[in-house]
Amino acid sequence: MGLRNKVLEGLECCARRKDTDVDYCNKCPYFSGCSTEFGAFAELASDALALLKAQEPRVMTLEEVKSLERDTVVWYEHTGVNKQRPRIVDQVYDSGIIFTDGWHWQFNADAYGKKFRLWASRPTEAEREAVKWE
Numbered sequence: 793m794g795l796r797n798k799v800l801e802g803l804e805c806c807a808r809r810k811d812t813d814v815d816y817c818n819k820c821p822y823f824s825g826c827s828t829e830f831g832a833f834a835e836l837a838s839d840a841l842a843l844l845k846a847q848e849p850r851v852m853t854l855e856e857v858k859s860l861e862r863d864t865v866v867w868y869e870h871t872g873v874n875k876q877r878p879r880i881v882d883q884v885y886d887s888g889i890i891f892t893d894g895w896h897w898q899f900n901a902d903a904y905g906k907k908f909r910l911w912a913s914r915p916t917e918a919e920r921e922a923v924k925w926e
Contacts, residue, residue: 793821799843802836849915851923854904856912860884867911868897871925876911 798821805820817823822832860881869876880892888898905926
């Protein structure tokens with residue numbers, strides 16, 4: 793179970809808990825029979841926070857780019873173009889990425905961050921300008 797699905801399932805258990813007599817805590821992926829529910833809830837909150845922070849606009853590291861999963865949306869930016877474009881990952885392989893529109897981008901560690909970069913989510917103009925190119 794991926795982190796996103798685990799968090800969603802945990803939140804759903806918490807949300808349903810107040811509506812019925814069913815013991816959703818025992819079905820929660822965060823509840824392990826511990827003596828306090830706070831520990832499970834704190835772990836759920838921490839994971840949810842990590843997922844939300846990961847969605848903030850930021851330039852991805854080349855290592856993150858190389859480990860992207862299919863159907864991930866990224867924002868491609870090139871120094872010569874004053875805008876970014878959304879791209880949806882179709883396939884990642886050792887030396888590059890193929891996006892769903894058929895566009896192919898090869899990893900070039902020497903140029904990443906200098907000529908082009910990928911953002912985790914769409915940045916504002918102010919955010920783009922604030923993050924300097926190498």
